[in-house]
Amino acid sequence: MSVKLRAHHLLCMLTYVGRGYTPAFTANYDAIITRLGAGETIELVAGPDDVCGPLLGIGQPHCHNDSVIERDRLARLAVADLLADIDLAQPFQLDQTTLTALRAAFSTGHIRPACTGCEWSGLCDSVAQAGYAGASLSIGRC
Template identity: 30%
Template sequence: MLKIRAHHLLCTENFVNEGYSEDFSKNMGEVIEKLRENSEVKLIKDLDDICKHCPENLGDHCKNDEKVKAYDEKVLKVLNLSSDEKYFWSDIRNLTCDIIFDRDRREEICKDCQWNELCKEVETMRR
């Protein structure tokens, strides 16, 4: 079972093989491939399987811990989900697309993220 931060539901949807480093991008791609197999996922508000090669991973917490935990909380609230619960990937991905992406609510959650401009480009191309 994969452990995924709640806000990473947004990141996995907009990922286009760009990231902090080659190792980060490779790991992200591998995690996304596992998710596509409809893996069971435990949603968390802490370092997860995607954070493994992130340079902001300080070992026991994220360099921007308060900021990303706020993103996690917003995603959980908007989707009416709970942290530390298990879900099937296809269910939470569909929910994320229906409630956040299809209704243009992503920026409401993470507009101050350093990747916001790239996400906007990806979302524009998807339309």
């Protein structure tokens, strides 16, 4: 089974430190991080994904907004450029080398055009500036 992720959530995973919109959202995110750390594959999808799940039944979630769809488009382009040797149309596993490359590119801003206007950007900035200390995702974690 693969974790279904929007492209911009692949970026969010890099700096996730256990904060989210609701307790249910955070618990779900923690479970996804554990699955990825244990080696489950990622399937990039368009539209709401496994991270969005807890928000979909509450009011009008932002998951369908044009701004989020554009964020996904920009993130996918940036990630595809960086990870040119990975077929993003197929499920792929996040290994330590890939995670390190993504975090390095995130720190320099290379893959952050999708982050413009995101309410979490300041938190992500501080996590990246601290060398990802406290970030939840690590490879080989069960």
